[in-house]
Amino acid sequence: MRPWLGLETYTESDAHLFYGRSVEIKELTQVIAEFPQTIIYGPSGTGKSSILRAGIFPRLKEMNFLPVPVRFDHSENAASYNDQILALLKLELEHSNIDIVPLAARNPGSPAESVWEFLHRNEFWSRQNQLLRPVIVIDQFEEIFTVTRHQERVKSFITDLGDLCNNTIPEEVNRRLVQTGERLNYPVGKQNYRLVISLREDFLARLEEVAADIPVLKRNRHSLKALSSEQAMEVVLGPGRDLVNEEVARVIILKAAAGDKDGQADQQKLQIEPALLSLLCSELNNQRIKEAQDHISLGLVETSSTDIIRHFYEDSMRSVSPATAAYIEDNLLTASGYRNSVAMDDVMAHGIPEQEIQTLINKRLLRFEEIAGIKRVEFTHDILTAVAKVKRDNRRYELKLQYDKKELEKLQAEKALQKKKLKSYIWISTILFILLVSVCVVGYILFFRLYEYKYAHVIKRWGFYEGVDKVSDDEASHMHMYYKLSKKGLYTFSLQKKHFDKMSSMNGYGNLTTDNDMYTYLYANDDDDSGVDDDIKERLGSVCQWSIVSNEDGKPVYEMGFDKDNIMVWGFVYSPIYHVDTTPAVSTNSKKVLEIPDKKNNSYIENSVVVGHYVDNTGIIPRIGKDSAEYVRISYDKNGYDSLIRYFDLFGFPALGPDGAFATRYENNEKGFPISMASLDEFGDPVIDSTGNCGVDLFYDKKNNQVGEVSFGIHHEKKSLNSGYTIVKDSFDRYNNLIEARYFDSAGKPAISGSGRSGYRKYYDDRGNDTLFLNLDTAGNITSYSDSGNYNGLAPVTTYKYDAYGNLTDLARYEEKNNQRIPLKMPGRDYFRFTCHYNKYHKITSVFYYDKDLKLINSDNYSGFTKWYDSDGNDTLMIYYNKDSVPDNNHKITRKWYSNGYLSRQELFNNQNKPAVDSAGVHGFIIKRDSIKFTDTLIYIDTLGKPAKDLNYTFEVKKYTNSRFNEISSASYLDIDNGNN
Numbered sequence: 001m002r003p004w005l006g007l008e009t010y011t012e013s014d015a016h017l018f019y020g021r022s023v024e025i026k027e028l029t030q031v032i033a034e035f036p037q038t039i040i041y042g043p044s045g046t047g048k049s050s051i052l053r054a055g056i057f058p059r060l061k062e063m064n065f066l067p068v069p070v071r072f073d074h075s076e077n078a079a080s081y082n083d084q085i086l087a088l089l090k091l092e093l094e095h096s097n098i099d100i101v102p103l104a105a106r107n108p109g110s111p112a113e114s115v116w117e118f119l120h121r122n123e124f125w126s127r128q129n130q131l132l133r134p135v136i137v138i139d140q141f142e143e144i145f146t147v148t149r150h151q152e153r154v155k156s157f158i159t160d161l162g163d164l165c166n167n168t169i170p171e172e173v174n175r176r177l178v179q180t181g182e183r184l185n186y187p188v189g190k191q192n193y194r195l196v197i198s199l200r201e202d203f204l205a206r207l208e209e210v211a212a213d214i215p216v217l218k219r220n221r222h223s224l225k226a227l228s229s230e231q232a233m234e235v236v237l238g239p240g241r242d243l244v245n246e247e248v249a250r251v252i253i254l255k256a257a258a259g260d261k262d263g264q265a266d267q268q269k270l271q272i273e274p275a276l277l278s279l280l281c282s283e284l285n286n287q288r289i290k291e292a293q294d295h296i297s298l299g300l301v302e303t304s305s306t307d308i309i310r311h312f313y314e315d316s317m318r319s320v321s322p323a324t325a326a327y328i329e330d331n332l333l334t335a336s337g338y339r340n341s342v343a344m345d346d347v348m349a350h351g352i353p354e355q356e357i358q359t360l361i362n363k364r365l366l367r368f369e370e371i372a373g374i375k376r377v378e379f380t381h382d383i384l385t386a387v388a389k390v391k392r393d394n395r396r397y398e399l400k401l402q403y404d405k406k407e408l409e410k411l412q413a414e415k416a417l418q419k420k421k422l423k424s425y426i427w428i429s430t431i432l433f434i435l436l437v438s439v440c441v442v443g444y445i446l447f448f449r450l451y452e453y454k455y456a457h458v459i460k461r462w463g464f465y466e467g468v469d470k471v472s473d474d475e476a477s478h479m480h481m482y483y484k485l486s487k488k489g490l491y492t493f494s495l496q497k498k499h500f501d502k503m504s505s506m507n508g509y510g511n512l513t514t515d516n517d518m519y520t521y522l523y524a525n526d527d528d529d530s531g532v533d534d535d536i537k538e539r540l541g542s543v544c545q546w547s548i549v550s551n552e553d554g555k556p557v558y559e560m561g562f563d564k565d566n567i568m569v570w571g572f573v574y575s576p577i578y579h580v581d582t583t584p585a586v587s588t589n590s591k592k593v594l595e596i597p598d599k600k601n602n603s604y605i606e607n608s609v610v611v612g613h614y615v616d617n618t619g620i621i622p623r624i625g626k627d628s629a630e631y632v633r634i635s636y637d638k639n640g641y642d643s644l645i646r647y648f649d650l651f652g653f654p655a656l657g658p659d660g661a662f663a664t665r666y667e668n669n670e671k672g673f674p675i676s677m678a679s680l681d682e683f684g685d686p687v688i689d690s691t692g693n694c695g696v697d698l699f700y701d702k703k704n705n706q707v708g709e710v711s712f713g714i715h716h717e718k719k720s721l722n723s724g725y726t727i728v729k730d731s732f733d734r735y736n737n738l739i740e741a742r743y744f745d746s747a748g749k750p751a752i753s754g755s756g757r758s759g760y761r762k763y764y765d766d767r768g769n770d771t772l773f774l775n776l777d778t779a780g781n782i783t784s785y786s787d788s789g790n791y792n793g794l795a796p797v798t799t800y801k802y803d804a805y806g807n808l809t810d811l812a813r814y815e816e817k818n819n820q821r822i823p824l825k826m827p828g829r830d831y832f833r834f835t836c837h838y839n840k841y842h843k844i845t846s847v848f849y850y851d852k853d854l855k856l857i858n859s860d861n862y863s864g865f866t867k868w869y870d871s872d873g874n875d876t877l878m879i880y881y882n883k884d885s886v887p888d889n890n891h892k893i894t895r896k897w898y899s900n901g902y903l904s905r906q907e908l909f910n911n912q913n914k915p916a917v918d919s920a921g922v923h924g925f926i927i928k929r930d931s932i933k934f935t936d937t938l939i940y941i942d943t944l945g946k947p948a949k950d951l952n953y954t955f956e957v958k959k960y961t962n963s964r965f966n967e968i969s970s971a972s973y974l975d976i977d978n979g980n981n
Helices: 012-017 022-034 048-062 081-095 115-121 151-166 171-180 201-211 229-240 246-258 274-290 298-302 308-317 322-331 344-349 354-362 382-424 426-448 473-477 534-541
Strands: 037-042 065-070 099-102 122-125 131-138 194-200 221-223 366-371 374-379 450-461 464-470 482-488 502-506 545-550 556-562 568-574 608-615 631-636 642-648 663-668 674-680 695-700 706-712 727-732 738-744 759-764 770-776 797-802 808-817 820-824 833-838 844-850 864-869 875-881 887-897 903-909 924-929 935-941 957-962 968-974
Touching (some): 012 229, 022 048, 115 122, 308 382, 322 354, 344 374, 450 473
Parallel strands (some): 037 221
Antiparallel strands (some): 366 374, 808 833, 844 864, 935 957
């Protein structure tokens, strides 16, 4: 007696054994009868195939419907899905002894008839003279996503499926009607058929892709859930009441729920998978028969395994050879672990014994399935695939370990042989060693030794950095900033002189500093940075280390800029250096990046040229400048110094670069310092740029400090900048530190700049730290606050203090009246002064704000904060304090980070260390990122860690779309409950 089928699918012949789904059968039968198409979905193991075949099919037949079960053949040589459905439909009509009554003859010129055409062209009558309506039931629909490798076949089927769902005339039929002029002589407006699609719940997202082309598939969807405890009791007692009582049945149900990782102790809330329950009952019944018991006893249930699927799988596989088990796991599963089927002929062709396959069939681990007339073997149920995949992966891992072990033993044997040979030649090795040491010493000096030098200035030559004005260690210790250049070796392996390939900007303490005068070709860190993304400006301003990669010819191919944490901020990709004719050429296209403009006697006379572009640390071209340029073309003069920079967009067309010009022309002195710079238009003519001038002439002292700058117009006449001055004069101390800058008009008279000052003066301590900053008026005196107070909060006097490592610890602003300094507030803030402390890694650990009497003061509801960091330098905890130095309520922030250094989670706590919410009603947020570290999703959370609405915007989730610049191109605001915008 076998009342439970285990993992086998119940069919119409098993309807008398199929229990527990009476409500679902009634509802789904009515839905299928009423609607043209129905979607049935549910998790694997909920019995979708069984409820269709054993529950719904018999009732549909009572209502004069003809169910046609469809399971596709996805093999290489299989027919199209349309032809498979048509073949199965005709076969079912033949087996059911149904009369096919044509309403019109089939067009002989049509190469293949679609299912739609066949269903509309014919009527179907039973022997009882009843008009039947076919119901096409496509089971295991997810296999078109997991098994098939023929995307064109799937694409064609989606088109046919759309015709069936929408009841639209197929394109092939429409084309024939247009070509022949004939008319259809059968009705097309009525759907005398139904369509049912059954698939696993985890493939609903893939169905949505199909529904994008067939919107009706979004409607009439029905979810098949797991069994309730009452339904499970029907499944156990319905077919097996003579074998099990209610008490034992309850224990069986609890045991089946324990086999499900989500099984619960409360029997009223149990959710039981039908496949697991049927398998457990079947296994218990087999054990009962084996032990010759009349009933399934409580003891038999209690001794059964909780891990039902694994126990069943392992017990079945023990009955066949390891070779058969390996073949099944390798071929009846796809690479991703989905169920697959194999033709029985192919199984035999691989030498697998037929009797072993039959053994697994008898144990219900495998089953035969006839698809398109071909006998195929497959796992009985999808629920087995997870266990099978684990077994397969473990077996392959063990095989790899065995292989690696043999390879290791082989390698050890080879090493032993080499050691023996080495001993026999030890005297030769001694001599060679002495020679080798000599060669290595010379080679180390020439090719590998690290050479580091300190310089006051650097210039670029042929794309490499070169130092100018070498400084001693003592001189460097007094400098506000100097450059350290380094290289490994004096020569390349091709015996070419090696360039410096690494550079750092350092302060007087020998620590990295971002206070340098370096820039990129598309953005200079100066005042004219409107329109540049603040995050990009901050990242560009953090660069203090540079590295250049050369090719085998010693030419630069890639330059990188890094911050203090050695994180790459940008990369610059060089094309190979090439040479162009120095004679102006006439071109029919003046817009392409590698052509001379269509203008005679123009200023674009170029010699050695490279083309380059910037990338970020993901390889994407970022938008560095405020203008549209993305590529630069660099022309070198005969000495290798930059002489002409031209700017282009992504497509090679001239574009605006820094200062709103299409090009910049340089004239350099013999040391490589620019003595004149001019902005040019796209034809190479002088042009007034966005700063208000055409260019500047530059002047230097004996130590190569830039001491003068004169702005000029298109005709090289003196011309003031938009900021109000024409001439700048700078002064430096003995250590090359800038101590004063003054502004003058075209006549040489003191001028006031747009910032409200006529210059500034700086004072330094013995380590090059600027300790005092004074803004000056036209007479060289300290400005009054009324002169400059309305421009960026510029203070007449600013003081700075530092710790023993050069970290800023104290900053205050003042105005000077009657030889007294009166404290000033910070711009847009309530405090007058702030202090900082640092850890040994120079990371800020605390900041506190003070009023003019040096008492703590609240600014933005807090008077300061402390920070803690993880081993990677990421801040993981921040505590805010009030003016009484007590941790402020609701101001303790914790952060978590991804391993690549990007923020992943932030949460807020009160001073009792309990979860808190901010003014917007959220406790924190979670950030999800895509494969290139771009912020993909931001989810607000409540104190329980669940999604929460931001009270300011009434949404829970922000979804972002990445632009080709790794910037946000669009944002969507979603309600997580229903995914609505």
